[in-house]
Amino acid sequence: MRAHSTAMNKEFQLRFDALRERIEARLESYFAGDLSLLEAMRYSVAAGGKRIRPVFTLAFVEACRDHVCGTEEAMDAACAVELLHTYSLIHDDLPAMDDDDMRRGKPSNHVAFGEALAILAGDALQAEAFAKIAGCDLPAERVVKMIAALAEAAGADGICGGQTFDMQGSDDLYRVHSMKTASLIAAAVKIGVIAAGGSAEQLSAAEEFANGVGLAFQIRDDVLDATGSAEALGKPVGSDAEQGKQTFYTRYGAAECERLIAEHTKAAKDAVRAAFVDAELLCAIADELAMREN
């Protein structure tokens, strides 16, 4: 695969798709039942998205070549990260928060189910995320570390703190991004390395990868909000500018954003190539995310 190609090499695309399909199947198996709460939970979990966080978890398990756990033992932990991400989107969309009516081309959870159920569905998804990791068939020491990583990303120093700063109109772009977005990507990759029994060096390389990829991801998001098409994104565009919101795009402009995306993506790839036997799937995903159009 060429660096910065927009089309992922076919071999990596197949590996990526295979992981994503197994994740989709596992997510679909959760929360069966006809209670309205379960229906509201399933609605947002099924709404899709790139599943990039759980794919990262499993791709890091695969990257730890001498791993003592396969992707199957880590599957519920990978999905737990996606459940936590889904809960945070449901709550972010609420009228009292960002008040977004659409998400991934569908009515937001509170538009479909009402505010009370949307709050409860988010609350329950957070609890179920921890339940899923606790149920993983892995050594207990690792499970505790995986739970600690997810809880750290989910709490006041992570997505809740980041959303607070964002709502309060903080113009510290890097801090908001780091708490609100990068923290959960970091948890996803750390959970993969911990599940596989990776080394401290691999854990730290994975965090560096998450920081680089997370920043590139966020900058691309801001660029797409300013220049992309509503159809491709499945949500209205130009909302940042409309709200007079400071973003990487408004601060740095198009050309500098592209340079930053390339720089952070390269740093991410260098970090994992130095620490893992086979980091090429991770690098291919990093490139794909950097160049994505939706």
Place this chain on the structure above:
Amino acid sequence: MRAHSTAMNKEFQLRFDALRERIEARLESYFAGDLSLLEAMRYSVAAGGKRIRPVFTLAFVEACRDHVCGTEEAMDAACAVELLHTYSLIHDDLPAMDDDDMRRGKPSNHVAFGEALAILAGDALQAEAFAKIAGCDLPAERVVKMIAALAEAAGADGICGGQTFDMQGSDDLYRVHSMKTASLIAAAVKIGVIAAGGSAEQLSAAEEFANGVGLAFQIRDDVLDATGSAEALGKPVGSDAEQGKQTFYTRYGAAECERLIAEHTKAAKDAVRAAFVDAELLCAIADELAMREN
């Protein structure tokens, strides 16, 4: 101590107060900092209440006489249950939910901080609850089981499901109570027994205790809402009747409620006396809760 005395025997009162004071001190040590999110979290955690759930956790550690962990090692886990309870109260009070402006004699979290911060403070408290247990200095196998117990109580089959039924006006009093209230009391006692390395028999006795005490507690709550004073309760009374809500009091009347409270309290006490060397503090607390006036 006489059974059903309203005044707890002085020895037990001292032990209870000692546990509660240590819990208060630990809770006060959490979430330092001047971020508005942390302030909103501290506000509701400090708002008090009986701290009955964490006291139960520690009292069960003490009841497991041959325990290999003391109450100190289980302290963060006990407090985690209170953090989870506090988050559920903040979200239950929201305008989209029960819309309660007062809680424990103070303005509800969303009245004091606004809806967005109240949602985020609740969300962050749930995450921090799992972080606190994951940080306990106990064997990892136990920590995983403790987390699983809390997650089960917090999820769709526990308080979130119970609150959904309650909001939808379910008249299945026992199911609503069991999911919304008893589940977290059960988690509190199980976490204590697991932390202390108790036996399967002790775990099951603790669950029976939680069911009995939880039911008696809920029935007493309904009686007090109908007959208590707003001053003693720190919240408006008669709200159940005003909303035409079905409660144990409206269904069974005063005399039958008293009989049920006595019956379930006795069952709870019998269960722990049969399984623990020293269950007398637990029994004293059960009696105190049954006869409480606020």
